[in-house]
Amino acid sequence: xxxxxxxxxxxxxxxxxxxxxxxxxxxxxxxxxxxxxxxxxxxxxxxxxxxxxxxxxxxxxxxxxxxxxxxxxxxxxxxxxxxxxxxxxxxxxxxxxxxxxxxxxxxxxxxxxxxxxxxxxxxxxxxxxxxxxxxxxxxxxxxxxxxxxxxxxxxxxxxxxxxxxxxxxxxxxxxxxxxxxxxxxxxxxxxxxxxxxxxxxxxxxxxxxxxxxxxxxxxxxxxxxxxxxxxxxxxxxxxxxxxxxxxxxxxxxxxxxxxxxxxxxxxxxxxxxxxxxxxxxxxxxxxxxxxxxxxxxxxxxxxxxxxxxxxxxxxxxxxxxxxxxxxxxxxxxxxxxxxxxxxxxxxxxxxxxxxxxxxxxxxxxxxxxxxxxxxxxxxxxxxxxxxxxxxxxxxxxxxxxxxxxxxxx
Amino acid sequence: xxxxxxxxxxxxxxxxxxxxxxxxxxxxxxxxxxxxxxxxxxxxxxxxxxxxxxxxxxxxxxxxxxxxxxxxxxxxxxxxxxxxxxxxxxxxxxxxxxxxxxxxxxxxxxxxxxxxxxxxxxxxxxxxxxxxxxxxxxxxxxxxxxxxxxxxxxxxxxxxxxxxxxxxxxxxxxxxxxxxxxxxxxxxxxxxxxxxxxxxxxxxxxxxxxxxxxxxxxxxxxxxxxxxxxxxxxxxxxxxxxxxxxxxxxxxxxxxxxxxxxxxxxxxxxxxxxxxxxxxxxxxxxxxxxxxxxxxxxxxxxxxxxxxxxxxxxxxxxxxxxxxxxxxxxxxxxxxxxxxxxxxxxxxxxxxxxxxxxxxxxxxxxxxxxxxxxxxxxxxxxxxxxxxxxxxxxxxxxxxxxxxxxxxxxxxxxxxxxxxxxxxxxxxxxxxxxxxxxxx
Numbered sequence: 038x039x040x041x042x043x044x045x046x047x048x049x050x051x052x053x054x055x056x057x058x059x060x061x062x063x064x065x066x067x068x069x070x071x072x073x074x075x076x077x078x079x080x081x082x083x084x085x086x087x088x089x090x091x092x093x094x095x096x097x098x099x100x101x102x103x104x105x106x107x108x109x110x111x112x113x114x115x116x117x118x119x120x121x122x123x124x125x126x127x128x129x130x131x132x133x134x135x136x137x138x139x140x141x142x143x144x145x146x147x148x149x150x151x152x153x154x155x156x157x158x159x160x161x162x163x164x165x166x167x168x169x170x171x172x173x174x175x176x177x178x179x180x181x182x183x184x185x186x187x188x189x190x191x192x193x194x195x196x197x198x199x200x201x202x203x204x205x206x207x208x209x210x211x212x213x214x215x216x217x218x219x220x221x222x223x224x225x226x227x228x229x230x231x232x233x234x235x236x237x238x239x240x241x242x243x244x245x246x247x248x249x250x251x252x253x254x255x256x257x258x259x260x261x262x263x264x265x266x267x268x269x270x271x272x273x274x275x276x277x278x279x280x281x282x283x284x285x286x287x288x289x290x291x292x293x294x295x296x297x298x299x300x301x302x303x304x305x306x307x308x309x310x311x312x313x314x315x316x317x318x319x320x321x322x323x324x325x326x327x328x329x330x331x332x333x334x335x336x337x338x339x340x341x342x343x344x345x346x347x348x349x350x351x352x353x354x355x356x357x358x359x360x361x362x363x364x365x366x367x368x369x370x371x372x373x374x375x376x377x378x379x380x381x382x383x384x385x386x387x388x389x390x391x392x393x394x395x396x397x398x399x400x401x402x403x404x405x406x407x408x409x410x411x412x413x414x415x416x417x418x419x420x421x422x423x424x425x426x427x428x429x430x431x432x433x434x435x436x437x438x439x440x441x442x443x444x445x446x
Numbered sequence: 447x448x449x450x451x452x453x454x455x456x457x458x459x460x461x462x463x464x465x466x467x468x469x470x471x472x473x474x475x476x477x478x479x480x481x482x483x484x485x486x487x488x489x490x491x492x493x494x495x496x497x498x499x500x501x502x503x504x505x506x507x508x509x510x511x512x513x514x515x516x517x518x519x520x521x522x523x524x525x526x527x528x529x530x531x532x533x534x535x536x537x538x539x540x541x542x543x544x545x546x547x548x549x550x551x552x553x554x555x556x557x558x559x560x561x562x563x564x565x566x567x568x569x570x571x572x573x574x575x576x577x578x579x580x581x582x583x584x585x586x587x588x589x590x591x592x593x594x595x596x597x598x599x600x601x602x603x604x605x606x607x608x609x610x611x612x613x614x615x616x617x618x619x620x621x622x623x624x625x626x627x628x629x630x631x632x633x634x635x636x637x638x639x640x641x642x643x644x645x646x647x648x649x650x651x652x653x654x655x656x657x658x659x660x661x662x663x664x665x666x667x668x669x670x671x672x673x674x675x676x677x678x679x680x681x682x683x684x685x686x687x688x689x690x691x692x693x694x695x696x697x698x699x700x701x702x703x704x705x706x707x708x709x710x711x712x713x714x715x716x717x718x719x720x721x722x723x724x725x726x727x728x729x730x731x732x733x734x735x736x737x738x739x740x741x742x743x744x745x746x747x748x749x750x751x752x753x754x755x756x757x758x759x760x761x762x763x764x765x766x767x768x769x770x771x772x773x774x775x776x777x778x779x780x781x782x783x784x785x786x787x788x789x790x791x792x793x794x795x796x797x798x799x800x801x802x803x804x805x806x807x808x809x810x811x812x813x814x815x816x817x818x819x820x821x822x823x824x825x826x827x828x829x830x831x832x833x834x835x836x837x838x839x840x841x842x843x844x845x846x847x848x849x850x851x852x853x854x855x856x857x858x859x860x861x862x863x864x865x866x867x868x869x870x871x872x873x874x875x876x877x878x879x880x881x882x883x884x885x886x
Contacts, residue, residue: 050873051781058774065767097549097561230686252650301561313838317652320837321757328768331475338468339775346782402651402756 041375048347055343056383059419062336063387067415068394069325069332071407076318082257084134084311085209085245087172089279090125091307093133093272094118094289096300110297111267117292118273123281128167131160131271132249133307135314139249144261145233146216154233155215159248159260162189162268168207170276173262178223178241181205181264188266202229207241207262215259237263253403282306333418337426344372344430355434356441365435372431373424380423384416391415447803448810455811458787466815469779473819476772477859478826483758483765485827485851486834489844490657490754494636498576499744501538501706503713505531507724508738509699510684519740521644521751522681525694527727528701532568536719537705538712541571542667543641544701546678550663551619552607562603564620565642565661566670566678572598572629574706575641580604582614582629585666589628593668598629603662618663623673625665634660637844638753640744641704644681646751653755657841717741773866776815780870784808788877795879805875812867813860820859827855 045052096114111129118127132138142160146153163171168180187203206227213222222239229235243262251257277285289304312319348355355368395407459466493499506519507527522544523531532542544566551559571577572584581604585596597618604613616627638656646653665673671694680698687696707713720739728736742750784791791804799807827847834845847855 050869051778054774054778054781058771058778061767061771061774065764065771069764252648252652254648254650299559301559316838317654317757321760324761325764328479328764331479332768332771335472335475335772335775338472339778342465342468342779342782346786349786398760402760 041371041378045375045378051343051347052379055340055379056386058336058339059380059383059423060386060390062332063384063415063419064390064394065332066329066418067387067391067407067411068398069329070415071395071411072398072404073322073325073329074411075404076322079251080315080318082247083245084247085173085243085258086134086307087276088308088311090172090276090282091133091170092275092277092282092285092289092304093136093307093310094275094293094302094304095272096293096302113296114273114293117296118275118289121275121285121288121292123278123285125276125278126166126170127273127275128164128170129268129271130163130167130171130274131268133171133272133274133310134247134249135251135311136272137250137314139255141255142229143233144212144216145228147233148228148236149233151233155212157254157256157259158212159255161246161260161262162265162271163262163274164266164268165264167264167274168262170274172276173207173243173246175207175241176210176244177221178207178239180241181207186264186266189263190265190267190269201235202237203263203265204237205240205264206237207243208239209243209246209258209260211256211259212261213239213242237261333422336419337422340376340423340426341429344376344427345433348372348430348434351434352437352441355437356439356443359437359439360442368437369431369435372427372434376423376427376431377420380420384419387419388412388416447806451807451810452814454807455814458783458811459814462783465779465783469776469783469815470818470822472772472775472779473816473859473863474822474826476769477819477823477855477862478830479765480769480858481823481827481847481851481855482830482834483762484854485831485847486758486841486845487754487762488851489637489846490758490841492637493745494638494640494748495575495744498574498706501708502574502744503537503705503707503716503741504744504747505703505705505716505720506740506742507531507720507727507733508735509727509733511697511732511734512684513734515735517735517738519738520682520699521647522699522702524697524699525701526732527723528703531703531720531723534719534723537716538708539570539574539706541568541574541641541704542701543567543571543704544667544678545642545661546670546674548621548674548677553617553619555607557607560606562663563661564663564665564670564674566665566667566674568667570706571641571664571704574704575636577634578632580630580632581612582627585628590666590668593672594666595623595625595669595673596628596666597625598631598664599627600631600660600662601633602659604630620663620665620673621677625669625673635844636660637841638748640748641702643748643751643753644702646753649752651752651756653751653753654840656751656753657839657844659840659843713741769862773862776863776866777869780808780812780815780867781873784870784874785877788874791874791877792879795877801875804877805871808871808874809864809867812863812871815867816860816863817856819863820856823859824852824855 115127118124131140140160141157143154143156144158146155165183165186185203185205187200189200189202208222216222216227217225222242224239226236226238229237245258246260247258248255248260275285283306286304286306290302293302294300358368391412398404399406495502507523508517508519509524509527510517528542532540545563546566547561547563549559550562568590569585569587580601584598585594589596604610607613608616613627613630617624618627639658639660643656646656678693678700680693680696680700683696683698685697687698693700705716707716720741724733724736724739727733794804831845831847835842
């Protein structure tokens with residue numbers, strides 16, 4: 038048997054301890070890195086709107102838009118907002134991507150046929166110019182025409198007569214795929230409303246438009262955009278020169294209160310809305326990074342501690358080996374090889390643990406399968422760490438002079 | 447003997463300061479991380495009504511009019527079911543609960559109008575949930591019946607509007623209605639805000655909103671419905687309401703009922719009553735599922751809604767695994783430390799120290815490291831909790847280290863290091879006296 042192996046057999050307990058520690062670290066670090074990657078990827082999905090040029094405002098004072106003289110006030114509001122220097126265009130929308138406030142409906146493939154409905158579709162609605170203001174890019178089809186905007190007020194209770202929805206819509210590629218898999222959605226019709234009796238024709242397709250809230254029911258970007266003349270309880274969206282955003286945000290409350298003083302105004306730069314949405318994810322990423330760092334440092338320290346102990350314990354044996362002809366390099370190699378063996382054993386166990394942990398996380402936290410690449414990168418990181426940690430003690434071992442063999446310690 | 451071991455341990459720790467510092471630091475980091483997350487877990491998963499939660503129940507019926515064996519009751523009730531059950535007064539106490547937002551102005555106070563959350567509820571709410579009052583009282587059952595224009599306000603709102611003075615008897619304007627303040631609450635911060643919990647299953651683990659502060663205004667149920675007519679939002683509707691229909695008559699669920707039942711017999715009685723009500727409603731053609739009634743207790747209802755945010759759970763697991771690795775690390779380091787002193791131990795053994803004495807001595811040393819680590823862990827826990835408090839999450843203001851968690855910090859630290867010291871101490875105790883003396 039190789040001398041490294043037979044030497045290890047004399048230190049079973051310590052070897053088992055280090056192997057277990059490395060295995061646990063390996064399992065934790067790979068999963069933590071995977072979680073970090075998962076959250077970072079989620080945070081960098083494009084919203085589909087012009088993030089850096091939007092400011093939005095909500096006014097709550099007209100009793101949450103519950104029916105008092107909406108039209109006149111809104112026109113006056115929008116005119117006042119357009120007059121703010123730096124504002125390029127203004128529209129109203131019922132919600133914005135990642136603003137958390139969403140409305141979800143069912144879309145029907147066949148009129149009135151309950152088996153054909155696609156549930157949990159997010160419904161966006163906006164007033165004339167909303168597509169350009171938001172900066173939504175269509176990959177197919179066209180924007181809404183002026184006459185296509187209709188006075189539709191979705192899902193309001195006790196608010197007067199219900200009107201049919203618009204006859205045209207812009208859908209995302211994801212919605213198109215769930216309605217008509219593999220087919221060209223342009224010009225196709227789906228049906229809306231409680232009985233699925235109101236036809237809506239697809240006139241445009243957007244590749245990207247995130248939902249107001251990303252969850253397992255509505256998905257990330259399965260939504261449609263409807264053209265309406267008024268949005269009740271929605272927000273004013275302002276397309277603004279990027280350098281003017283802060284100034285516009287500050288100006289909005291005064292401007293709107295001049296139109297009607299008896300209300301509260303909330304204004305926000307859209308990038309802040311996005312940052313706010315991902316706040317929990319960001320905190321989690323930092324936490325995982327710190328934990329991963331601490332873990333790796335801790336494991337490295339453990340390896341340093343144990344290797345130094347072994348070097349000290351074996352000083353005489355090292356001396357003897359040197360005396361009978363082993364070079365410094367041989368001694369160095371010996372400890373490096375020993376470390377490689379131990380770490381590899383830990384990594385084998387740890388990879389199994391990592392897969393198990395990943396499966397457990399998948400069951401409880403809506404995660405996906407961990408790609409093999411993560412395991413490999415975790416293993417490489419630990420190999421490097423182990424070699425780095427053992428270098429100091431191994432060099433000290435290599436420096437042991439052969440004469441030690443002749444001394445009694 | 448213990449004092450002697452302590453002295454030996456101190457000497458040993460001083461001999462290799464770097465290794466000692468590393469071990470203390472490792473324990474401190476592990477304890478700090480675990481205690482931070484465990485404290486948050488402890489605060490979020492606790493009983494919001496200690497001593498009372500066992501008597502609080504959440505009745506549910508299923509008003510879905512279409513037969514569907516797989517259908518589950520919604521998380522709230524329709525207006526008619528809720529008010530029918532409430533007016534039967536079959537429980538020791540019962541309260542209807544539903545929330546909405548509306549505009550509030552305070553005449554004579556120089557502040558712009560505020561948007562506030564108003565809880566529409568009934569008079570039993572306050573005694574049932576042991577809500578503390580600073581000034582005045584809750585409204586009465588007569589006020590509920592006569593739709594009195596009275597409100598109870600929160601301590602926070604009272605401070606904001608009236609600087610914390612006794613404002614009982616003053617008038618507020620809610621939307622377009624003048625109401626009289628009859629009571630001001632003392633600071634009240636249940637964790638979670640249990641009576642509003644619903645829909646947790648659909649939150650995808652993002653449930654921190656369940657830990658927001660209680661509403662600022664509490665008004666009698668019937669009065670609130672009139673004051674903020676049209677301002678209430680449904681939890682969900684099983685079909686879109688007809689034109690111009692009020693929410694009270696709409697096919698929507700939006701009202702919750704809480705009941706207090708003081709004995710097991712009363713609980714069984716109430717379950718029968720609930721089943722009977724569903725049967726009767728089925729006979730009337732309003733319900734399709736008569737046997738679809740539920741009545742979880744308060745804690746079961748919170749569990750069902752997964753109130754503790756999934757990120758907080760994940761962090762707790764992470765921290766515990768982290769502590770475990772810290773322990774493995776410590777076992778290795780202690781082993782190295784003790785066996786390095788094999789010579790010294792051999793001498794002690796040769797001079798007559800028993801296995802047991804060496805074992806005890808090693809454990810005292812491990813325990814001392816744990817205690818030092820506990821102090822570090824406590825400081826790191828304070829830093830960790832400060833970090834959590836600075837996050838914009840609803841439960842941030844709840845986070846603090848209470849006495850039990852403070853004590854647990856040290857117990858955990860010492861217990862963990864004793865556990866880690868067990869194996870190294872056993873190994874050290876096995877050192878044979880003769881061999882070591884010869885080698886030396």
